[in-house]
Amino acid sequence: SAVISQKPSRDICQRGTSLTIQCQVDSQVTMMFWYRQQPGQSLTLIATANQGSEATYESGFVIDKFPISRPNLTFSTLTVSNMSPEDSSIYLCSSSAGYNEQFFGPGTRLTVL
C-alpha cells in the first residue's frame, strides 16, 4: 500500500487568509483525491486531482475556493482560500494506483479563527 504524508499536520489560521496543504505519496499513483472531514463526521470528497490537468470538483466545491495542483504522479496540493471559521475541518489526501484500493494520509487539522 502507498504511504502518504501531509504537511502541515495542523494549523490555526486567521479568517480571510489562505492555507496550502501538501500531499506526498511514496510511489507513483494514478489517482489522488482530496476529502474533507468535519470533526466527528464522515468524509466528503472535494475533488479528484488530475495530473497535468484541472482537478474535477464535486458538487458544492469550486476551484476558486479550493484550488488544487498535481504537477506529477506523487504530489498534490490543496489550497483553502479566503478562509472562514466554517472551513475548520480535517483535510485528507488519498491515492489509488488504478485499482479500487484507496489509501489515506494522516490528515491536516485546520482551525480558522
Add this chain to the structure above:
Amino acid sequence: QQQVKQSPQSLIVQKGGISIINCAYENTAFDYFPWYQQFPGKGPALLIAIRPDVSEKKEGRFTISFNKSAKQFSLHIMDSQPGDSATYFCAASITGGGNKLTFGTGTQLKVEL
C-alpha cells in the same frame, strides 16, 4: 443521489464479543465495498473490502457479509478487543467511475473490558 446508509451510530461491545456494523446502498452500479478504520487523530485505514461477486470475505477477525439482492453489507469483528475501539466507515465506489468513494456516516465502536 448516491448514498450509503450506516448503522448503528455507536456501539458498545464487551471484550471477546462480536461487533456488527451494517450498511445499505442504493446505487446498483456500486461494485466495490471497502471498510475503513479510523483512530482519533489519524487518517482512515483500509481494513477489508469486497466485491459483489462473493457473499463473504474474511481476513483474520474481520468478516464482510454481502447481500446483493438486499443491497446491504456488514462488517463483523469477532473476538472484539479494546484495541478495536475506533470509528468504522463503510464506503462504496464504481470501478471506472473515477474510483470515487461514497462513505457511510460512521460507527463509533467501544470495546469494554
